[in-house]
Amino acid sequence: MGYVDELRQVLGEENVLEEPLELHIYAKDASLIRGQANAVAFPQNVEDVAGIVKIAEAHKVPIVARGAGTGLAAGASPTEGGIVVVTTALKSMEIDVENRTAWVGAGVINLDLTKAAAQYGLQFAPDPSSQSACTIGGNVANNSGGPHCLAEGSTTSHVLGLEVVLAGGEVVVLGGQAPDPPGLDLKGLIVGSEGTMGIVTRALVRLIPLDPDVRTMLMAFPSVESSATTVSQVIAAGVVPAALELMDKRMVEVVENWLHAGLPTEAAAVLLAEVVGETEGVEAEAGLIADIATSNGATSVEVAETEEHRALLWKGRKSAFGAIAQLAPDYYLHDAVVPRTRLVETMKAVYEIADRYDLTMLNVFHAGDGNLHPLIAFDASEPDINQRVHDAGDEIVAVCLKNGGALSGEHGIGLEKRDMMRDNFTDLDLDAQARLKEAIDPGGVFNPNKVLPAGSRCFDFGGLRRQELPEGVWV
Amino acid sequence: MTAPPVHLARLETDVPGAPDAPLKLVPRNPQDVASILRHASDKGLNVQVWGGGTRSGFGAPPEPDIVMSMQGLVEVEKWEPDDLTLVVGAGASVEVIELMLSERNQTAVLPEVPGASTIGGVIATGASGFRRTRLYGTRERVLEATVVTGDGRIIRGGGRVVKNVTGYDLPRLMVGAFGSLGVVVSVCLRLWPAPPDRATVTVGTADDAQRVARPLAVLEDRESTRVFIWGTTADVAAKAAKLDGDVDEGHLWPSDPDGEFGWSLRVPPALTAEAVGHLRDSWDFVALHGVGELRAASEGLDGASELRGWAEAVGGHLVVTRAPVGGLDGFDPWGGSLPAIDVQRRLIAEFDPARVINPGRLPGGL
Numbered sequence: 001m002g003y004v005d006e007l008r009q010v011l012g013e014e015n016v017l018e019e020p021l022e023l024h025i026y027a028k029d030a031s032l033i034r035g036q037a038n039a040v041a042f043p044q045n046v047e048d049v050a051g052i053v054k055i056a057e058a059h060k061v062p063i064v065a066r067g068a069g070t071g072l073a074a075g076a077s078p079t080e081g082g083i084v085v086v087t088t089a090l091k092s093m094e095i096d097v098e099n100r101t102a103w104v105g106a107g108v109i110n111l112d113l114t115k116a117a118a119q120y121g122l123q124f125a126p127d128p129s130s131q132s133a134c135t136i137g138g139n140v141a142n143n144s145g146g147p148h149c150l151a152e153g154s155t156t157s158h159v160l161g162l163e164v165v166l167a168g169g170e171v172v173v174l175g176g177q178a179p180d181p182p183g184l185d186l187k188g189l190i191v192g193s194e195g196t197m198g199i200v201t202r203a204l205v206r207l208i209p210l211d212p213d214v215r216t217m218l219m220a221f222p223s224v225e226s227s228a229t230t231v232s233q234v235i236a237a238g239v240v241p242a243a244l245e246l247m248d249k250r251m252v253e254v255v256e257n258w259l260h261a262g263l264p265t266e267a268a269a270v271l272l273a274e275v276v277g278e279t280e281g282v283e284a285e286a287g288l289i290a291d292i293a294t295s296n297g298a299t300s301v302e303v304a305e306t307e308e309h310r311a312l313l314w315k316g317r318k319s320a321f322g323a324i325a326q327l328a329p330d331y332y333l334h335d336a337v338v339p340r341t342r343l344v345e346t347m348k349a350v351y352e353i354a355d356r357y358d359l360t361m362l363n364v365f366h367a368g369d370g371n372l373h374p375l376i377a378f379d380a381s382e383p384d385i386n387q388r389v390h391d392a393g394d395e396i397v398a399v400c401l402k403n404g405g406a407l408s409g410e411h412g413i414g415l416e417k418r419d420m421m422r423d424n425f426t427d428l429d430l431d432a433q434a435r436l437k438e439a440i441d442p443g444g445v446f447n448p449n450k451v452l453p454a455g456s457r458c459f460d461f462g463g464l465r466r467q468e469l470p471e472g473v474w475v
Numbered sequence: 476m477t478a479p480p481v482h483l484a485r486l487e488t489d490v491p492g493a494p495d496a497p498l499k500l501v502p503r504n505p506q507d508v509a510s511i512l513r514h515a516s517d518k519g520l521n522v523q524v525w526g527g528g529t530r531s532g533f534g535a536p537p538e539p540d541i542v543m544s545m546q547g548l549v550e551v552e553k554w555e556p557d558d559l560t561l562v563v564g565a566g567a568s569v570e571v572i573e574l575m576l577s578e579r580n581q582t583a584v585l586p587e588v589p590g591a592s593t594i595g596g597v598i599a600t601g602a603s604g605f606r607r608t609r610l611y612g613t614r615e616r617v618l619e620a621t622v623v624t625g626d627g628r629i630i631r632g633g634g635r636v637v638k639n640v641t642g643y644d645l646p647r648l649m650v651g652a653f654g655s656l657g658v659v660v661s662v663c664l665r666l667w668p669a670p671p672d673r674a675t676v677t678v679g680t681a682d683d684a685q686r687v688a689r690p691l692a693v694l695e696d697r698e699s700t701r702v703f704i705w706g707t708t709a710d711v712a713a714k715a716a717k718l719d720g721d722v723d724e725g726h727l728w729p730s731d732p733d734g735e736f737g738w739s740l741r742v743p744p745a746l747t748a749e750a751v752g753h754l755r756d757s758w759d760f761v762a763l764h765g766v767g768e769l770r771a772a773s774e775g776l777d778g779a780s781e782l783r784g785w786a787e788a789v790g791g792h793l794v795v796t797r798a799p800v801g802g803l804d805g806f807d808p809w810g811g812s813l814p815a816i817d818v819q820r821r822l823i824a825e826f827d828p829a830r831v832i833n834p835g836r837l838p839g840g841l
Contacts, residue, residue: 098745099767143640154638156647157615172815177743178791179612179768180601180651182838183813184822188614188647192640212688232557238580238670239707278688278717281710288707337636339558369638370558406634407641417641424641425631432630432826433643439821451642 003059004039007083010051015042015089026084029071030130032332033415035079037064044089046201050169053199053445056083057167062448065195067106067135070128071142072333073414075194080448087137090201095120099177100207101160106137106200113205122207125152128410129318140200143192145410147243147274147317150368152208154410156191161204164190166197167441175204189436194412195447197440211242211276215286216304218313219293220267224248226296227269228344231367233292234273239285244368245272245317248347251362251375255316258323263316264300271367272317320364321375327360328377332389336397338405340370349399350374357392371409372400398423413451421453430456483514488544492591493525496542503547505621505629505660511543512658513627516829524654524833526566526596527589545595548660553635556581559666560618560635565595565659580669584610587728595659599833600796601651605692605703605728608765610667613650619663620646624656625827635663653836656826672712673705675727678720681748681764687714693764695751696729700764703728732759734772737797740782742767742789753782767791776806783810809838816841 001009007016017023017040028034038061043049056063062082069076078084090105093113097120104113110131113124126139127146134144140162145154152158161175174187190197221227224246231244247255247270256263264270271293275285290301304310324331338346347363350372354361360377374396378385397407397420407417407424421430434457438444478484479498486500486507493499502508515522523539545566552562556579563572569589576582585597586604596602598620603612619633622645632645649659677699678684684693684702692703703726704714715722731737742750744767751762751769755778760771773779776795783793787810795808813819816839823830823841 096743096745099743101743143644145638145640149638153611153615154640156644157611166815166818170815174814176790177767178741178786178789179607179744179766180603180739180741180792180794182651182792182794182809182811183816183841184652184655184819184837185614185648185650186815186818188644188650192644209689235559235668236557236580238668240668277706278710278713280713281706284707284709337634337638339555339560339636341555341557366638370636371638404635406636406639409636409638410640412640413642421642424634428628429630429632430642432624432628432632432645435825436643436645436648436822439825440818442821 003055003061006055007039007041007052010055011041011043011048015044016040026066026086027078029066029069029074029076031072031074031077031414031416033074033077033079035077036081037078037084038081040084040086042086042089046163046165046171049085049165049199049201050171052083052085053165053167054169057443057445063199063445064447065137065141065199067138067141068109068133070130070134071138071412071414072335073408073412073416075142075412075414075447075450077415079415085199087199087201088135090137092202095122095207096177097122100209101177101204102207103202103204104136105202106135106140108136110134110136110139117207118210121210123210124205125149125158125208126155129321136203136205137200140191140203141193141195142410142412145366145371147245147366150244150366151240151242156188158206159187159191159203160206162187162190162200163202164198164200167443167445177204189440192412194414194451196437196451197446199446213279213282214274214276214310215282216272216274216310216313217286217289218302219271219273219298220264220300221269221271222267222297222299224269224347225344226298227271228367230271230293230296230298232340233296234289235368237288237292239275239288241273241285241289241368242276243272243274244366246270246365246367247272247317247320248363251320251364254326254362255320255323258326259316259319261312261316267299272313317364324362324375324377328379330378330380332376332378332393334372334374334393334396335408335411336400336405337369337371337409338400338403340368342403342405343367343370346372346399346403350396353392353395353399357388359388359392366409369409370405415450418451419453480514483511486511490525490542490544490546492528493542493544494523494539496523496539498541499544500541501544501547505623508543508623508658508660509627509629511541512623512625512831515541515831516626519829520831521834522831524599524658526593526599527568527591528596545593551575552661559637559668560663561666562635562661562663563594564661565593565598567594568592569594569597576666577669581666582669583616583664584667585613585616587726588730590731594662598650598659598662599652599654605694605763608692608763609689610691614647616664617646617650617662618665620649620659621661622649622657622659625829625832630657633663637665654832655823655837655841658832670706672708673726674711674715675723675725676702676704676715676718676720678702678718683718683720684764686717690714694729695762695764696760701727729761732761732770732772734759735774735799736776736795736802737770737772738779738793738795740769740771740786740791740793742786742791746789753785779806787811811838813839
């Protein structure tokens, strides 16, 4: 019996797809990289997932886990063929109000968890821009961030436990509600491993109380420098806003043209800041931020007066990518991170790269933590454009690394940046990472050839011993 | 034991406070650490890594062949206040580093009452500060780690930026690993800016703390229950008024519980008050409400088995963090069982194949 028939036997006929058109739909995530699956499986519970893993291992076919397919680094594109395991049917949700935690199925949509938790005065902190579509399983796989991780940290800081199907179809529960579980932090290792170590079926997440009050403010600046200086001075004053988001002039113009929110299109940069807490606290902090902005030449400081007003300000930020369609049919969204103090010079270099490749570039990013999202709008039908977009992207990442940054702040490595890992780490570092993968997935069934470039594990230690002997050793 | 090779003998120094061992070595740099661990791996020797003695009685260490003190790896390599990052040697004292950071109104949110603890010791043992209630634990502080594996490879994971998903999360894996994978030699820590004002408010019960949003910590000990707050002056004043208790300026952190045996009770957060109720009157303790952690001390281990039974039944643990030599008398310092222990073994085998660093410290015989 072929493995697709075995999958049907375990999951039921209706939960396995293999028609060409169906396979085409699941051949890529939200990145630009397409793969080709041999089958698509929809497990209904953890036992189904264990069954799929056993079948895949027996037939030596790869497994690629997929949530809503919103990933931007091709982590869920089945570039090695095999079985795409779509976890969207895993929708259980148990909220424990007393302990402020929830066991959430991998297929639950991020925003649905947030809405459900809000009924109890609680919230799930990670809030990627795709939160109305992306799943908790995807958030866990990619250690997703979002505007609010400036103050609260990325997904890993909010995952207390995991139910995971490991190699051999072994189902384990890692972590729990009690703090500091003994032993190695396998849970922490699996978060952000992009489906290369197992398939997460449920996550125990931390919920935090809803904020009693909030102030959201929009500030217009005559230069990117003055907005970046404001960000630094706000943090130096001891205030860590819940979010600090920056949009450049081109992005503001595009968003305003679409949304008509009254955004200051004449500004060189617009800073969106949000502070949360007790009323007295947020008022004091908002006043402080406004003072700092004004002292840096802000031309306007607008504080949201109503919840609708606040929602509108956020809509401008969160729907920025949707507004791009006015400019061009396709866009390539980058994700890289630099130390915050290197933001301004990095931005200058990024604009220069775009101009040199004659590309339309806009920027909207998490200014508080130095996480850039340069966006290139283009028309893929234009000749040679794909190569230009790709080459410009590589240069942008190279500039970020040169400025002390990292390859990805929140989108992950996947396939998109896999081969750039060599620019970020030594052979020995990559070998260590490959060992982590190998210890957990010895057969290499989970999402093979993602995250780590080929040959990572084959590092030759021959030259190492001599090179690492301390100075002055007599050999 | 045969004499060490010449290049290691040059690192021999007395290490005050450290346990006795045939060889006591003070490496000066990561390369020295690598040499020592390679030597130990080749000869099958146990290495006890010595920081400041953070939870040195934790687990069940065998007699070490080599004590390796981290006191030579204390350099502050890079402090970028505007980036909220600090790169520092693992042997640096938590107290000294926090004092330095406070000059620019910053903190690494490491344990507030660190004693002689080093940064490496805090990371290896997974010890967290009281402010974990609001700012989360030590694992959320470590952005980058440079590690020497048991077989002497120098590797780095993570990066020097506050947000990063580049590759597998090696830095967090080191937290609480007791050196089983390797010795952390330097780290990049995420810093936090300290707001201008802070106060400690004594309240009647931990429930009173719910009158304010997300305090830094709510701590109960034998003396009192205190709520720790910080923020702008207006914010602190407003919170203090809502808490309606005795207000002290600054943060008056409780001292470590006093007693021969130190242990940690970890339960779901909502059971913290119930856990306090299970303690004997003679046991000293600090309870972290909202976290589910109790740090306690006692003169013996009478009653610890029953308490562990209760903790494990509710999904928690009781872990011995300090014990006099020979004092455990068969009592398993960790208790419970580990999930995916085969995976944990394979991970350790990849990094410390001869199992030379702190063997026997982790649960499950790892």
